[in-house]
Structure formats: structure tokens, C-alpha cells
Amino acid sequence: MATDPRPDAALEIRIATGTGTVTGLLHRPDNARCLLLLAHGAGAGIRHRFFASLVPLLGARGIATLRYQFPYMEGGRRRPDPPATAQRTVRDAVAAAAEHAADLPLLAGGKSFGGRMTSQAQAEDPLPGVRGLVFLGFPLHAAGKPERRRAEHLARVGIPMLFVQGTGDTLAFLDQLHPVVTALGPRATLTIIEGGDHSFAVPKSARRTPEDVLSEVADAVARFSGILR
Secondary structure, three states: OOOOOOOOOOEEEEEEEOOEEEEEEEEOOOOOOEEEEEEOOOOOOOOOHHHHHHHHHHHHOOEEEEEEOOHHHHOOOOOOOOHHHHHHHHHHHHHHHHHHOOOOOEEEEEEOHHHHHHHHHHHHOOOOOEEEEEEEOOOOEEOOEEEEEOOHHHHHOOOOEEEEEEOOOOOOOHHHHHHHHHHHHHHEEEEEEOOOOOOOOOOHHHOOOHHHHHHHHHHHHHHHHHHHO
8 A cells, every 4th residue: 555755745656558657646645535546638747737736635535646647748749649548548547546555446537638538448448446437627529619529438438427517618518518418317427617617717707716616626526436435
């Protein structure tokens, strides 16, 4: 069982993949009751301020995290890996979580691209031990192209799913996302972040700090983790 050297620190680990190794950051608070695997978005890695700010808030709610890089980000490349490579990395990260935190039940997902690759991996073949998926800004469609949906595979996901989505997210217009979530039935939960864009930034007029907003995100994940009880 691996734990952080300090309560506010993350333990860096190496995760073996089919193309080499990638970096993982394991944050495990003393009161951890589950572990959430977090894959990053297409344009920012695991040390981005979004994860750096969110992870301690999750930890305060008893949720350990393992955030990990995709190979293209690890190698400093801008173009995301092909889906097969990304999905293989998701599986490798799940195996690493089972090794480093074998006593904790697992959730998996991530930000944008990372959440979508996790869902595709789960739809293709269930991820061992993963009991729910968490999508932080699911990229339902390309910006400005709501007709090109990326949700067909979700019908093949047989475990609970949490969608945390901002009302101003241009990669998932809510009038497009609501029918998707409804069609998934009781497996799917949608939490709306009022005013949030794809990165959950809100207008200054909202009079909420970034920490206020990310606390809403962390609360949603904490409520969803109740499925593990």
C-alpha cells in the first residue's frame, strides 16, 4: 500500500504501458475511502492547475486520486494518441492503481479527452475493478459542431456514470447532453455547474472563486462515490 509522504503531497510513480512508461501522481489522504483515476484533457497534463487545485479538494472528501499521463503528453507531443493507445494506457493505469492501492475501491475517468478515452475503454471491455466513471467536462461534440456526437459508445457502458458539466461548455451543449443522459437511464447522473465553461471557469459576474466552483465539482464526485458503499 503506497501513501503520500505528506498529506498535501503526491507520490510520483511510473506506470508501464505498451510504449514505455508514463508518469502517475498518487495522492492518498489518511481518510481515503476510494481511489479515482484521473486522465488529463487533450491539451494539458497532470500537473495543470486544474488537477493541482482539484486533487486536494477531493482528498479532503476522502477520495484518493491517481492522475496519469498519456504517452503523447509524456513525450512532449501535441497530437493526442490514437484511441487504441490511449485506451491501453487507461487499462495500464487501472492495473497500477490495483498495485499501489489494492485496498481501495476504484472509480475512473478524467477531464474531457481523458474521460472520453476512459469511457471508450470501458465500453470496449470492462476495466477490472472499476465500479463507476467520472466525466469532468465530457466532450460530447467538437466545438461548434453539435451534430458530430461522440456518445454512441456510452450505451455499452454497464456501470454508473457521473457527468459534471458547465452550462457554458461549448463542447457539450446541454440541450444535446440531456437526451444522452436520459437515454442512459439510472446509470447516469448529471451535475450542472452554473456558468462553467469547459474548464469550469465562470464569469466574474458569478461572484464565485475558482475554488468555490471546484468545490462544487468535488462535492459532486463525493456524492457519486456513495455508489461504492
